[in-house]
Amino acid sequence: xxxxxxxxxxxxxxxxxxxxxxxxxxxxxxxxxxxxxxxxxxxxxxxxxxxxxxxxxxxxxxxxxxxxxxxxxxxxxxxxxxxxxxxxxxxxxxxxxxxxxxxxxxxxxxxxxxxxxxxxxxxxxxxxxxxxxxxxxxxxxxxxxxxxxxxxxxxxxxxxxxxxxxxxxxxxxxxxxxxxxxxxxxxxxxxxxxxxxxxxxxxxxxxxxxxxxxxxxxxxxxxxxxxxxxxxxxxxxxxxxxxxxxxxxxxxxxxxxxxxxxxxxxxxxxxxxxxxxxxxxxxxxxxxxxxxxxxxxxxxxxxxxxxxxxxxxxxxxxxxxxxxxxxxxxxxxxxxxxxxxxxxxxxxxxxxxxxx
Amino acid sequence: xxxxxxxxxxxxxxxxxxxxxxxxxxxxxxxxxxxxxxxxxxxxxxxxxxxxxxxxxxxxxxxxxxxxxxxxxxxxxxxxxxxxxxxxxxxxxxxxxxxxxxxxxxxxxxxxxxxxxxxxxxxxxxxxxxxxxxxxxxxxxxxxxxxxxxxxxxxxxxxxxxxxxxxxxxxxxxxxxxxxxx
Numbered sequence: 001x002x003x004x005x006x007x008x009x010x011x012x013x014x015x016x017x018x019x020x021x022x023x024x025x026x027x028x029x030x031x032x033x034x035x036x037x038x039x040x041x042x043x044x045x046x047x048x049x050x051x052x053x054x055x056x057x058x059x060x061x062x063x064x065x066x067x068x069x070x071x072x073x074x075x076x077x078x079x080x081x082x083x084x085x086x087x088x089x090x091x092x093x094x095x096x097x098x099x100x101x102x103x104x105x106x107x108x109x110x111x112x113x114x115x116x117x118x119x120x121x122x123x124x125x126x127x128x129x130x131x132x133x134x135x136x137x138x139x140x141x142x143x144x145x146x147x148x149x150x151x152x153x154x155x156x157x158x159x160x161x162x163x164x165x166x167x168x169x170x171x172x173x174x175x176x177x178x179x180x181x182x183x184x185x186x187x188x189x190x191x192x193x194x195x196x197x198x199x200x201x202x203x204x205x206x207x208x209x210x211x212x213x214x215x216x217x218x219x220x221x222x223x224x225x226x227x228x229x230x231x232x233x234x235x236x237x238x239x240x241x242x243x244x245x246x247x248x249x250x251x252x253x254x255x256x257x258x259x260x261x262x263x264x265x266x267x268x269x270x271x272x273x274x275x276x277x278x279x280x281x282x283x284x285x286x287x288x289x290x291x292x293x294x295x296x297x298x299x300x301x302x303x304x305x306x307x308x309x310x311x312x313x314x315x316x317x318x319x320x321x322x323x324x325x326x327x328x329x330x331x332x333x334x335x336x337x338x339x340x341x342x343x344x345x346x347x348x349x350x351x352x353x354x355x356x
Numbered sequence: 357x358x359x360x361x362x363x364x365x366x367x368x369x370x371x372x373x374x375x376x377x378x379x380x381x382x383x384x385x386x387x388x389x390x391x392x393x394x395x396x397x398x399x400x401x402x403x404x405x406x407x408x409x410x411x412x413x414x415x416x417x418x419x420x421x422x423x424x425x426x427x428x429x430x431x432x433x434x435x436x437x438x439x440x441x442x443x444x445x446x447x448x449x450x451x452x453x454x455x456x457x458x459x460x461x462x463x464x465x466x467x468x469x470x471x472x473x474x475x476x477x478x479x480x481x482x483x484x485x486x487x488x489x490x491x492x493x494x495x496x497x498x499x500x501x502x503x504x505x506x507x508x509x510x511x512x513x514x515x516x517x518x519x520x521x522x523x524x525x526x527x528x529x530x531x532x533x534x535x536x537x538x
Contacts, residue, residue: 075389106497107408114412117420121392124427128385140431143424150420167499 010102014091022259026053029315036319063248068131071245075129080246080253083122087260090115094267095170097277097299098179108169109157112268113150116223119261120146123232123242126254130245138241141326142232146223148333153219155341156212160272162348163206163356173276176201178283178290185356196290197282201275206351212344213273215337217310220265222329224258227318231326266310270303277303364404370397385430392423406492409499 027042027050034041042049067073093108095101105111120143127139164172174180178196186192186199187207193200203209222229233241243254270276277299281289293302324332374394378387395418402411485491492498506514 072383072385075386105408107412107499110409110412110416114415114420117416117424120424121389121419121427124424124431125389128427128431136431140428143428147421147424 014102015088018088018091018260018263019256021263022256023053023057025259025262025311026056026255028312029318032312032315033319036316057252060248060252065248065250066245068245070131072129072131075125076245077129077250079122079126079129080243080250080257082125083119084253084257084260086115086118086122087257087264089118090264091260093169094264095173095271095276096303097296098174098294100296100299101170104168104170106166106168109161109167109172109268109272112169112264113154113157116261116264117146117150119257126246127242130242132245134238135242135244138232138238138244141238142225142242145225145229145232145329148330149219149222149229149337152215152333152337152341153223155338155345156216156219157272159209159212159341159344159348160202162345162352163202163209165352169271169276172202173271173278176205176275177278178294179278189355192282195282195284196278196294198275198280199282200278201273201280203273206348206355208344208347208351209273211340212348213269215341215344216269216273217313218332218337220269221314221317222333224261224265224314226258226262226314228321228324229329230318230323231329262311262314263307266314267303267307269310270306274306275302360404364401367397367400367404370394371401385427388423388426388430392419395419395423406494406498409502 030052031041031049033039042052045051045055067076090112092103093101093105093111095108101108123142123146124139127135127137127142130136160172161167164175166172175182175184177184177200178194180193180200182193183191184193184196184200184205186195186204190199198204203213221227225232232238233243238244243251246254279290279293279298279302281293283290371394374390374397377390378394381387381390395414399411399414402408402414482491492501
């Protein structure tokens with residue numbers, strides 16, 4: 001019975017983590033956008049405006065839950081929860097440190113890929129349920145975009161899987177550091193099994209994975225509907241796309257899902273390409289930096305730091321680049337990213353056979 | 357009853373109940389979303405049968421691909437067309453439906469026959485694989501097994517399917533292309 005208790009504790013822990021992260025993420029985003037646009041951002045609530053998002057949440061909880069009269073009530077009410085649950089379920093397979101993973105499934109990567117595709121369905125549900133032209137347009141744009149960008153993302157991921165030879169995220173993480181049981185080669189030539197650190201990360205074990213990582217990162221921006229791929233929400237043309245009609249707590253759930261998704265895709269990128277929970281510090285002769293900075297607590301620290309850095313870059317890109325047009329979006333996906341991702345997959349196969 | 361059995365019955369109930377709803381409801385969009393629940397519960401049943409790879413593939417292909425495409429077709433067709441579709445005659449039995457009804461009844465009979473004929477607890481091939489120790493255990497790697505078999509024993513069907521899909525893709529691209537008028 002203790003078994004089930006642990007499961008519940010882990011699930012509640014992950015939920016509170018994603019909620020806390022959303023609170024922190026919104027604040028960070030507002031401060032970062034303020035910095036980029038040469039403003040101050042929130043300053044009044046708490047020291048440096050740090051209580052601003054708590055105040056926002058309190059405001060959202062108090063708000064009335066408005067359901068449009070012509071909406072499909074059931075779909076309208078269920079959509080935000082489906083969107084959030086789709087993202088939240090994805091966290092179950094992500095490893096945090098050596099030996100610490102909520103669910104040890106050997107198909108972890110594939111599972112996350114499947115679960116993320118459920119989010120599209122929730123978005124379409126929200127768009128249709130709202131019975132609003134803007135919402136439907138936003139939902140359709142979102143679905144088209146997510147389906148298209150799943151292809152380059154999928155092939156970039158397959159490029160990693162061909163190098164790693166496993167779908168188990170914990171194993172993929174394990175291979176990229178000093179705890180690995182097989183040989184890790186920097187650029188395919190130098191044996192760095194006992195040096196570890198940044199040299200054993202996937203992007204340096206096989207340098208074409210740097211291209212794959214960039215493809216994955218761009219596609220992950222599109223899958224979480226972030227600028228410059230935010231045409232589903234496009235404030236200036238569609239009001240706010242599929243969540244125009246939502247208010248109060250339901251809107252909060254959609255927001256929570258967006259920020260959780262940002263963290264989820266960043267963490268997945270870190271695990272696949274940037275060494276998972278492994279330290280970036282290599283062993284240099286007698287200075288055993290990698291040995292000193294590997295462990296359960298260090299693992300959580302490194303994976304969180306790397307993921308938060310990627311989230312930061314996502315925010316930076318959002319406030320720097322203008323939005324892409326629909327045709328530019330599709331051109332980028334099908335004519336640039338997809339062929340490049342295919343090429344990466346091909347190189348991965350050759351690399352695995354000849355150099356590893 | 358063990359927890360596995362309880363889970364099995366819960367999921368089987370969800371599958372059948374939601375499938376009935378899909379077939380019976382008049383609200384077409386809701387029936388599609390209900391179909392999503394059917395597929396998800398079915399994926400759960402696959403997991404119980406130790407076919408986790410099949411379960412996830414089912415979610416990827418049906419939920420992530422086919423359901424979304426069906427919804428796409430819906431949203432592009434507009435409410436007026438849909439409301440005409442929904443105003444069909446509601447009688448379960450009428451003359452126009454007799455071929456469908458016949459097929460459904462025959463298929464149902466076949467299914468009942470299969471259920472009654474199969475002695476699911478004493479299947480010969482299951483017993484054989486248990487005595488030969490080739491049965492899959494909960495901790496075995498099913499994915500590797502599928503991959504190796506696809507590339508060796510079932511290579512020809514696998515390639516045939518891929519050619520078929522390729523033909524379908526080329527056909528779809530041809531149909532959707534605009535004719536160049538001179």
